[in-house]
Amino acid sequence: xxxxxxxxxxxxxxxxxxxxxxxxxxxxxxxxxxxxxxxxxxxxxxxxxxxxxxxxxxxxxxxxxxxxxxxxxxxxxxxxxxxxxxxxxxxxxxxxxxxxxxxxxxxxxxxxxx
Amino acid sequence: xxxxxxxxxxxxxxxxxxxxxxxxxxxxxxxxxxxxxxxxxxxxxxxxxxxxxxxxxxxxxxxxxxxxxxxxxxxxxxxxxxxxxxxxxxxxxxxxxxxxxxxxxxxxxxxx
Numbered sequence: 001x002x003x004x005x006x007x008x009x010x011x012x013x014x015x016x017x018x019x020x021x022x023x024x025x026x027x028x029x030x031x032x033x034x035x036x037x038x039x040x041x042x043x044x045x046x047x048x049x050x051x052x053x054x055x056x057x058x059x060x061x062x063x064x065x066x067x068x069x070x071x072x073x074x075x076x077x078x079x080x081x082x083x084x085x086x087x088x089x090x091x092x093x094x095x096x097x098x099x100x101x102x103x104x105x106x107x108x109x110x111x112x113x114x
Numbered sequence: 115x116x117x118x119x120x121x122x123x124x125x126x127x128x129x130x131x132x133x134x135x136x137x138x139x140x141x142x143x144x145x146x147x148x149x150x151x152x153x154x155x156x157x158x159x160x161x162x163x164x165x166x167x168x169x170x171x172x173x174x175x176x177x178x179x180x181x182x183x184x185x186x187x188x189x190x191x192x193x194x195x196x197x198x199x200x201x202x203x204x205x206x207x208x209x210x211x212x213x214x215x216x217x218x219x220x221x222x223x224x225x226x
Contacts, residue, residue: 004157033213042204042216043158056211091157093214100146100165103214105158 002026004106006092012112013082021077021109025094032075033103034067035091043091049075050097082113116141118188118205120217127195128225135190135220137205146208147188149179152219153201161203164188175199195224 005024013019025032031050035043045059049069057067064082069075079086089110093103118139127133139145149161162173169181179190190203205217 031212035214040218042206042218043214045209045213045215048211048213056213058211059213100163100208102148102160102163104160105150107155107157
């Protein structure tokens with residue numbers, strides 16, 4: 001079956017612009033996660049959805065970052081007024097539930113802010 | 115707070131030799147531990163997990179990991195390394211809110 005997909009695979013934008021990153025989880029997975037991975041580091045948690053609601057958004061670095069999952073499937077990560085420090089690979093993952101099941105990761109979106 | 119540490123940035127082994135990638139953890143409560151592998155230009159792939167039960171966990175591609183409570187470790191192992199095992203390996207622990215807390219990663223290089 002299809003895995004987690006993310007679009008676009010690459011995004012180059014200018015400082016101050018707004019960007020949206022999309023994640024399409026595995027069908028039937030109720031839990032969805034966003035992570036950010038900078039070069040040479042492990043993924044860093046941003047936000048976790050259980051169904052449509054954000055169960056934990058404690059990893060979002062500031063109020064320029066926002067994510068939605070309106071129908072409990074596809075999620076969009078939104079970044080306003082992008083800064084050069086936002087450049088990273090943004091990873092999405094999904095799992096069957098929020099318990100002990102392993103998370104399945106998408107290939108990521110590489111965001112470059114010039 | 116839940117966390118893991120990978121003390122080695124790089125591990126080099128010869129093909130056919132056993133490999134070990136180290137991970138130690140720090141948790142409050144029971145640890146739920148995971149190993150993932152990341153190949154170039156590909157997403158993280160799940161290898162194995164420890165939730166409870168046997169301390170030796172077997173996973174994908176011939177990998178296994180040993181949970182050691184007294185040493186707070188969860189080292190990844192494989193009896194005979196392949197060149198194709200060369201990749202970036204991440205240890206992770208489930209956080210308090212079902213997120214995954216990752217280590218910094220260990221780059222494994224298997225030389226022919």
